[in-house]
Amino acid sequence: MEQRDFLSSRETRFCDLTRDAIARALAASRTAPSRRSDAETSRLLGDAIGSAARAAPTELVPAAVLVPLVRREDGLTVLLTQRTAHLSHHGGQISFPGGRMEPEDADPTAAALRETREEIGLPSEAVDVLGRLDDYVTVTGFKVAPVVGLIHPPFTLVPESFEVQEIFEVPLSFVLNPVNHQRHSRVTPAGETRHFYAIPFGERYIWGATAAMLVNFYETLVR
Numbered sequence: 001m002e003q004r005d006f007l008s009s010r011e012t013r014f015c016d017l018t019r020d021a022i023a024r025a026l027a028a029s030r031t032a033p034s035r036r037s038d039a040e041t042s043r044l045l046g047d048a049i050g051s052a053a054r055a056a057p058t059e060l061v062p063a064a065v066l067v068p069l070v071r072r073e074d075g076l077t078v079l080l081t082q083r084t085a086h087l088s089h090h091g092g093q094i095s096f097p098g099g100r101m102e103p104e105d106a107d108p109t110a111a112a113l114r115e116t117r118e119e120i121g122l123p124s125e126a127v128d129v130l131g132r133l134d135d136y137v138t139v140t141g142f143k144v145a146p147v148v149g150l151i152h153p154p155f156t157l158v159p160e161s162f163e164v165q166e167i168f169e170v171p172l173s174f175v176l177n178p179v180n181h182q183r184h185s186r187v188t189p190a191g192e193t194r195h196f197y198a199i200p201f202g203e204r205y206i207w208g209a210t211a212a213m214l215v216n217f218y219e220t221l222v223r
Contacts, residue, residue: 136212
């Protein structure tokens with residue numbers, strides 16, 4: 001299969017992605033995860049001075065998230081969560097299920113599967129792990145390993161009410177379409193201008209680290 005066989009048109013290029021095509025793209029992208037960050041994203045989007053001043057913390061907390069792809073009849077979707085507003089980190093934001101690694105986690109994949117089970121009730125054995133995207137460092141001090149996994153319906157999800165307000169799905173072809181990769185900016189309370197990716201979907205506002213990981217996924221598939 002040629003590397004770009006699935007790039008037939010802007011509208012349909014990601015509608016018929018197969019499990020093996022995704023796994024091959026993830027495996028070919030690198031031999032070990034490289035590191036991306038909020039600071040690097042802001043710098044690449046045009047804020048070199050502000051980004052340098054807002055470098056990532058030196059003490060990073062290892063974390064992992066699952067990028068859950070759901071095989072629906074009309075194409076793959078990506079499953080996302082709306083975090084509850086009261087959380088101290090990224091409260092109210094849209095994110096992948098996941099969290100910090102614990103001592104009992106053998107590796108980032110184990111952490112992502114455990115956190116997913118705890119947050120949305122998805123059994124680990126229901127996830128077909130395909131590979132990993134680049135690690136991502138947030139301005140809040142987490143080094144996040146995004147683990148891509150495929151899920152086949154039917155399945156039942158039970159959100160953990162303290163952390164998860166809602167679970168929803170977005171067509172993968174939409175979030176991977178570069179036309180939908182918007183570049184936004186905001187001024188932080190410290191007076192710095194921060195640039196970031198956003199992928200609005202209806203009333204949903206996917207932005208920051210989650211949007212940047214999806215852009216990384218797109219870049220991995222078209223590489």
